Amino acid sequence: MNVRKVFNSGKPSEFSALNGIDLRISANQVTVLVGPSGCGKTTLLTIIGCMARPSAGRVRLGDREITSLPERFLTEIRRSTFGFIFQQPNLIKGLSALENVMLPAYPLGGRRALLKDKAIRSLDALGLAEKALSKVEWLSGGEAQRVAIVRALINDPSVVIADEPTAHLDRTLSHRFLEIVERFKAEGKTVLITSHDPLVYESRVVDRVVKLRDGRLEAEA
Amino acid sequence: MRAWIEKQRYLMDFTLSSLLRRKVKNLSLLLLYTLIVFILASAMFFTDSIKKEASLILHGSPEIIVQKVRAGRHELFPIRQIDRLKTIRGVASVEGRLWGYYFDPDVGANYTFLVPTAGSASVTPHNASTDVVGGEGDESAGAAVPSTEPLYRVNLDTLKSGTAVIGHGMARLRHAGTGDVMAFRAFDGTSMNFRIADTFSSKSELVSADLIVVTEVDFRRLFGIPVDVVTDVVLSVNNPREISTVATKVAKVLPDARPITRDEVLRTYDSIFNWRGGMMLVLLSAAVLAFVIFAWDKASGLSAGEKWEIGVLKAIGWETADIIQMKFWEGAVVSLTAFFTGAIVAYLHVFLLSSVVFEPALKGWSTLYPQFQLTPFVNAAELTTLFVLTVVPYTTATIVPIWRAATLDPDTAMRRVGE
Amino acid sequence: MRRSTMFLFTMMVEVVVLGLLLVHAAFHEESGRATLREKAALIARLKLTDFCLFPEARYTRHLSQADLHSGFQDHPFSLEHFPSGSFTAPPRDLGRSVHESLD
Numbered sequence: 001m002n003v004r005k006v007f008n009s010g011k012p013s014e015f016s017a018l019n020g021i022d023l024r025i026s027a028n029q030v031t032v033l034v035g036p037s038g039c040g041k042t043t044l045l046t047i048i049g050c051m052a053r054p055s056a057g058r059v060r061l062g063d064r065e066i067t068s069l070p071e072r073f074l075t076e077i078r079r080s081t082f083g084f085i086f087q088q089p090n091l092i093k094g095l096s097a098l099e100n101v102m103l104p105a106y107p108l109g110g111r112r113a114l115l116k117d118k119a120i121r122s123l124d125a126l127g128l129a130e131k132a133l134s135k136v137e138w139l140s141g142g143e144a145q146r147v148a149i150v151r152a153l154i155n156d157p158s159v160v161i162a163d164e165p166t167a168h169l170d171r172t173l174s175h176r177f178l179e180i181v182e183r184f185k186a187e188g189k190t191v192l193i194t195s196h197d198p199l200v201y202e203s204r205v206v207d208r209v210v211k212l213r214d215g216r217l218e219a220e221a
Numbered sequence: 222m223r224a225w226i227e228k229q230r231y232l233m234d235f236t237l238s239s240l241l242r243r244k245v246k247n248l249s250l251l252l253l254y255t256l257i258v259f260i261l262a263s264a265m266f267f268t269d270s271i272k273k274e275a276s277l278i279l280h281g282s283p284e285i286i287v288q289k290v291r292a293g294r295h296e297l298f299p300i301r302q303i304d305r306l307k308t309i310r311g312v313a314s315v316e317g318r319l320w321g322y323y324f325d326p327d328v329g330a331n332y333t334f335l336v337p338t339a340g341s342a343s344v345t346p347h348n349a350s351t352d353v354v355g356g357e358g359d360e361s362a363g364a365a366v367p368s369t370e371p372l373y374r375v376n377l378d379t380l381k382s383g384t385a386v387i388g389h390g391m392a393r394l395r396h397a398g399t400g401d402v403m404a405f406r407a408f409d410g411t412s413m414n415f416r417i418a419d420t421f422s423s424k425s426e427l428v429s430a431d432l433i434v435v436t437e438v439d440f441r442r443l444f445g446i447p448v449d450v451v452t453d454v455v456l457s458v459n460n461p462r463e464i465s466t467v468a469t470k471v472a473k474v475l476p477d478a479r480p481i482t483r484d485e486v487l488r489t490y491d492s493i494f495n496w497r498g499g500m501m502l503v504l505l506s507a508a509v510l511a512f513v514i515f516a517w518d519k520a521s522g523l524s525a526g527e528k529w530e531i532g533v534l535k536a537i538g539w540e541t542a543d544i545i546q547m548k549f550w551e552g553a554v555v556s557l558t559a560f561f562t563g564a565i566v567a568y569l570h571v572f573l574l575s576s577v578v579f580e581p582a583l584k585g586w587s588t589l590y591p592q593f594q595l596t597p598f599v600n601a602a603e604l605t606t607l608f609v610l611t612v613v614p615y616t617t618a619t620i621v622p623i624w625r626a627a628t629l630d631p632d633t634a635m636r637r638v639g640e
Numbered sequence: 641m642r643r644s645t646m647f648l649f650t651m652m653v654e655v656v657v658l659g660l661l662l663v664h665a666a667f668h669e670e671s672g673r674a675t676l677r678e679k680a681a682l683i684a685r686l687k688l689t690d691f692c693l694f695p696e697a698r699y700t701r702h703l704s705q706a707d708l709h710s711g712f713q714d715h716p717f718s719l720e721h722f723p724s725g726s727f728t729a730p731p732r733d734l735g736r737s738v739h740e741s742l743d
Contacts, residue, residue, distance in 0.1 A: 230642075230645075230648075231644075233643070233644035233647060233648075234643045234644045237643040237644065237646075237647055238643060241643075271691075271693075274676070275691065277676050278676055278679045278680040278683055279680075279683065279689070279691075281680040281681065281682075281683040281684035282683050282684070282687070282688060282689045283687050283689065286689065286705070316687075318687055322698050322701070330695065331695050331696065331697065331698070331701060333692075333695075333701060333702075335686060337685070337686055338687055371678070372678050372681075372682050373682075377685065377686075388692070390692070390695075421682070424675050424678070424679075425678070425679050425682055426692070427679070427691055427692060427693070428679055428682060428683055428688055428691060428692060429682065429686075429688075429692065430692040431692050431695045431701070432686070432692075434686070453705075455687050481689075481704060481705065485704060486689050486690070486704040489690075489703050489704040489728075490691065490704075492728070493693075493703070493727060493728045554647060558650070558651075558654075561651070561654035561655065561657075561658060564658055565654060565657050565658055565661065568658075568661045569661075572664075572665070572668075582727075583693070583694075583724070583727070585694060585696055585724045586696040586697075587694060587695045587696035587724075589695050591692050591693070591695075596668060596669055596672035596675070596676060597664065597665035597668050597672075598665070598669060599662055599665045601662075
């Protein structure tokens with residue numbers, strides 16, 4: 001599968017976060033967006049991930065033009081194609097780790113036994129098996145981050161999008177995260193990360209680093 | 222279809238989990254909601270049953286009662302005028318009734334003194350054909366029906382002077398039973414003793430709790446009523462369809478009289494406890510309004526936390542429709558639970574616990590209040606109305622505000638994260 | 641147990657209980673008929689007209705027989721001395737004249 005994104009944005013407004021970006025992201029690669037805070041990394045990410053629409057310009061996924069799709073289809077694409085890992089784990093409080101992991105699959109209405117099985121196996125893969133039934137409030141920062149990663153993967157997305165994933169992690173945990181990213185790559189997933197953490201963009205896992213400044217592409221490393 | 226059901230169950234799972242997260246708040250809401258349904262349903266069950274009971278048993282009451290009115294007040298009826306009523310075409314029989322009130326200062330209760338009219342004389346061709354079984358002429362009226370205990374055992378026709386048959390409520394209040402002697406103060410201040418010959422069964426308290434049935438001679442002596450007058454007269458007519466025509470004729474023959482037809486009696490009880498009832502309405506509407514405000518605030522106000530949660534759900538792939546369905550279940554879970562629990566408890570309250578909650582209000586000032594068990598008549602249509610009036614608005618109130626939040630782009634809600 | 645299972649189970653139990661209560665009602669209505677007939681017979685025998693619901697005053701004891709000008713005949717919204725006044729409406733035919741017009 002070839003994932004291609006072409007993005008043109010020209011926001012005339014004063015607070016325009018992005019100003020005419022033309023970017024193509026290839027499949028099966030790890031791409032990192034780098035830049036100072038406020039340069040529009042997260043905005044770009046949400047647009048790519050179909051969470052927000054650009055004010056102008058187009059986004060294409062494979063051969064499909066997805067900017068003009070109605071919200072329902074966007075959600076469908078978001079659900080089946082993208083897995084999101086946020087700066088914060090963003091887990092729903094009051095639910096167990098297992099339930100949180102299963103959440104993205106709820107609207108699909110699959111058999112619960114199968115889903116639960118899959119969720120437990122995925123949690124196990126990241127060493128979280130014994131934490132499956134504990135409430136997310138009781139998890140440590142690193143555990144919560146890993147639960148969030150498992151949640152991002154429950155619907156088997158082909159693209160994993162991570163927004164500042166290591167911002168709240170210490171060195172060891174950041175390394176663990178990069179090991180996980182490596183595993184994604186091995187599984188043939190496309191990974192897109194924003195970061196201003198050298199640990200991330202200087203990692204050998206990363207195939208391509210895209211630099212952003214003031215809403216424009218700067219140069220490519 | 223299977224996937225759809227599974228999906229709804231997933232949404233239910235989620236909604237129940239989030240409801241349980243704010244346990245105290247949501248449980249108190251549920252409790253309050255249940256209480257409102259309980260009060261409404263209790264009032265409904267009670268009202269329906271008492272109305273139905275009235276319509277069934279008051280069919281046995283006299284077809285026309287003629288009261289004498291002087292200067293706007295009820296007056297004793299001169300016996301010599303009875304013959305004039307008998308001349309009206311369509312009238313089958315005319316009889317005088319003797320009854321009145323006696324205030325007992327010792328217990329602060331009102332009794333109703335009553336003289337039974339001659340049993341056999343009151344049987345008319347028409348009355349025998351109504352669905353009132355047991356026959357008025359048959360002395361032990363209850364005995365005609367097998368399987369159950371009769372309401373009373375003595376022959377009212379041969380009631381002896383100096384004896385009385387009293388209602389169960391009165392017997393309870395005065396701790397009196399068959400064989401005891403009760404003293405009453407007559408109109409002239411002298412004391413009159415009555416030996417209790419029998420009490421009406423507790424089953425009939427709703428109609429007989431405060432009755433004290435005595436002979437005509439004793440009644441006249443107690444109240445000092447001359448022999449040429451009665452309290453009022455009852456008319457029976459040949460053809461029940463002519464009741465109102467006869468009533469009009471009565472008013473023509475005796476312009477100072479006020480005829481009261483059986484229909485009017487029945488209608489009096491049809492309008493009892495209706496929704497316009499003042500205190501009931503005032504109290505209930507205040508309670509309902511308070512609940513509506515509370516529920517609206519609870520159901521419709523989306524906290525920042527909830528908005529954030531919706532953002533997360535959308536970001537991980539939930540559609541707007543999924544979120545709305547999830548919220549629908551939130552409203553449905555609360556209101557369905559409240560409705561069914563409230564309705565069940567209300568039924569038990571009214572029909573098994575004799576409406577203990579309402580009793581203080583119903584009793585009012587009376588010291589002699591009947592203890593009665595209502596025959597359960599449940600109006601399915603009204604129960605359905607209550608269902609619609611409670612479940613639908615609440616569920617709607619839960620969904621409406623979510624609509625706005627759910628149509629936001631997920632990142633709008635997500636942006637709050639870093640804060 | 642799954643939460644939705646618990647909820648659906650509770651709902652089912654409640655619906656069944658309510659259903660049983662309605663059956664209970666139907667059953668009791670049937671068996672209560674005998675008592676109702678007895679009460680109707682008693683009413684007919686003693687020529688009674690009213691329920692003994694509010695025995696506190698003469699005009700509340702016999703609602704249908706109360707005279708035209710007693711306090712109780714006011715509209716129920718004007719609460720008078722007794723709470724029972726708020727539960728009952730005045731007889732519907734109260735103002736109706738049984739006499740021909742005087743004109």
